[in-house]
Amino acid sequence: MKTHGTRAVLAALRSLAAEDKERLTTAKDRLARAQEELTAAQNMFDSASTRAEVSQRVADGAEELLPDDARPQGDARPPDDVPEPPFAPQAGPRTAPGRTGRTLAQEIIAFLRDQERGMYRREISAHLAAVRPDIRLSGLGPELTELVRAGALTRVERGVYGVPRSAGDGDS
Numbered sequence: 057m058k059t060h061g062t063r064a065v066l067a068a069l070r071s072l073a074a075e076d077k078e079r080l081t082t083a084k085d086r087l088a089r090a091q092e093e094l095t096a097a098q099n100m101f102d103s104a105s106t107r108a109e110v111s112q113r114v115a116d117g118a119e120e121l122l123p124d125d126a127r128p129q130g131d132a133r134p135p136d137d138v139p140e141p142p143f144a145p146q147a148g149p150r151t152a153p154g155r156t157g158r159t160l161a162q163e164i165i166a167f168l169r170d171q172e173r174g175m176y177r178r179e180i181s182a183h184l185a186a187v188r189p190d191i192r193l194s195g196l197g198p199e200l201t202e203l204v205r206a207g208a209l210t211r212v213e214r215g216v217y218g219v220p221r222s223a224g225d226g227d228s
Contacts, residue, residue, distance in 0.1 A: 103192050110190040111157025160184075160191055160199050165208060168219045174212035 158166065167183050168175060175183075177200065181193050200217055203209040210220045 107157065107190045115157065158188075160195060161203055161208070163188055163191065164196075164199065164203065164217075165219060168209065168217060171218065174210075174216040174218035177215045177217065180217065 163184055164180060167180065167187075177196070180200075181196055184191055184193060184196070200209065204211050204217070207220065209217050212218050
């Protein structure tokens with residue numbers, strides 16, 4: 057009888073050990089994913105910091121080109137007659153408030169708003185590379201997808217994007 061009871065306890069202990077081993081494997085996988093996400097977040101922060109610094113330097117340099125009487129006094133904000141982009145994403149590192157210069161989303165929307173037709177992703181990428189070399193284009197695909205989901209852009213066809221036209225934009 058004692059042998060049978062001992063075997064039952066041993067079987068239960070082995071079962072618990074197997075469950076614990078599985079939990080350990082799951083925890084290791086989750087920790088690895090969290091470390092990857094932390095690294096990605098750090099890289100995004102570093103990129104945003106660099107972009108903000110470059111944008112501020114460009115803005116300061118542009119301000120120096122203005123005559124003294126045309127320079128903004130005190131808080132250097134754009135004039136009220138500059139229209140805001142129609143789309144302001146809710147949150148996230150790419151759109152953090154208080155940043156100088158345009159975000160990736162704002163650059164994309166501003167470029168596409170001025171176009172007569174939908175633009176290919178490679179055209180958008182080439183434009184961004186020309187006007188904002190400080191922006192990492194690795195985030196272009198996810199940003200385009202996010203803007204389409206939010207309704208700020210339309211996917212005209214595969215790889216072609218445009219700004220949705222409101223009812224007031226059409227011909228009467």
